[in-house]
Amino acid sequence: MEIENLTLEADTPGQEFRLGVFRFHGSGSGPSVYIQGGLHSLEMPGTVAIDRLIPRLKAAEFDGRLIGDITLVPHANPIGLTQVVFGQSLGRFDANTRVNFNRSFPSKPVNCLEAKPVSDRLKATLLALAEQAEVVLDLHCDDDGPVYLYVSERQLDEGKRLARSIGARVILTDANDEPVSFDLAAGERWAADNKGDRFAATIELRGMIDVTPEFAEQDASGLYRYLVDIGTVSDTLAATSAVVPIIGDVDAAELLATPSSGAVLYEVDIGDWVQEGQRLAVVVSEPGASHHEIISPFDGQVMTRREVRFVRKGDDVIKVLRHPLP
Ligand SMILES: [Zn+2]
Incomplete structure (x- = not known):
């Protein structure tokens, strides 16, 4: 060497x-x-x-x-x-x-x-x-x-x-x-x-x-x-x-953004299969008052989450790969 x-x-x-x-x-x-x-x-x-x-x-x-x-x-x-x-x-x-x-x-x-x-x-x-x-x-x-x-x-x-x-x-x-x-x-x-x-x-x-x-x-x-x-x-x-491995087009991996800022509580883990309409995370916008739910827009698998658990308005919270459930 x-x-x-x-x-x-x-x-x-x-x-x-x-x-x-x-x-x-x-x-x-x-x-x-x-x-x-x-x-x-x-x-x-x-x-x-x-x-x-x-x-x-x-x-x-x-x-x-x-x-x-x-x-x-x-x-x-x-x-x-x-x-x-x-x-x-x-x-x-x-x-x-x-x-x-x-x-x-x-x-x-x-x-x-x-x-x-x-x-x-x-x-x-x-x-x-x-x-x-x-x-x-x-x-x-x-x-x-x-x-x-x-x-x-x-x-x-x-x-x-x-x-x-x-x-x-x-x-x-x-x-x-x-x-x-x-x-x-x-x-x-x-x-x-x-x-x-x-x-x-x-x-x-x-x-x-x-x-x-x-x-x-x-x-x-x-x-x-x-x-x-x-x-x-x-x-x-x-x-x-x-x-x-699951194979997907890069465009089938969708980042889901939040319309409000706050702390993120994930309810799913990397690799979890999720269904359309399933709650993936909650953004605690105003503690004790309002929360925002991140909902999966399709069936698929959770690919990535954020490392820092605070998001700003418009930030991506989670990436889901659109894929038929196994
Ligand atoms: Zn890199």
Whole structure:
């Protein structure tokens, strides 16, 4: 394993950011894989999964079982990690450009990149690392949710294979290949290079607080199993009971907003099946006086909830995936 530290100059004098890149060199022609965590800087499940994956890959490298190249970036967003305001960390949006760190990736190499803000240079650097690989996995997490995937609709079969390996309960497909997110932008770069058969996915590893030794091991095992399954690592693994994921179009996952502010009391959990008309949550608008009920508009499964249990008027409270009840 080699560790390369890439340096990005900050936009102001006297500061710079370091991007740690871990490289494993395969001995054969297995698919090359790029995995990053923490693009939304504070989303730590992916970072700790990579930490637990590294010893397994070192062992494979030592034993000569590493067939394809693997590149890991555990902290893909050192800029976001520095954004702290009055003790509150803000890792999802760039405080300078106000752009979501997982949006607005350039579909083509950028001219005069050195004159751009550091967040643009970070995005270009990550994409340049990723586009050299044949498989790209971008590890995120939700506020509060299950393990689930976002894949392009045309790559659903490969998505199912990944879901089986990592135990994803839901796959959301996107027919619109507009390269807004990191994985879609990597796909766009490949398509322009006639490498459209390569695979990129966003993996959501549960919620923000689901950062435990057990989950880290479980997710590292899932990623390792996938690397073995696609032939990047050679190993013999015991079969596991495969989870059959629910598959839905990204537009079938609906966020339900609240018309009034208040504290949120959830009455359903992640993964619960719910019926049309069922009460999902109560927003305590005026304690002792008025409440607002969040009602499911259709049959489906609860996908995500908010981590912070106070909402403002118009905020999304819960995400439900429209799906026939089992
Ligand atoms: Zn994220």
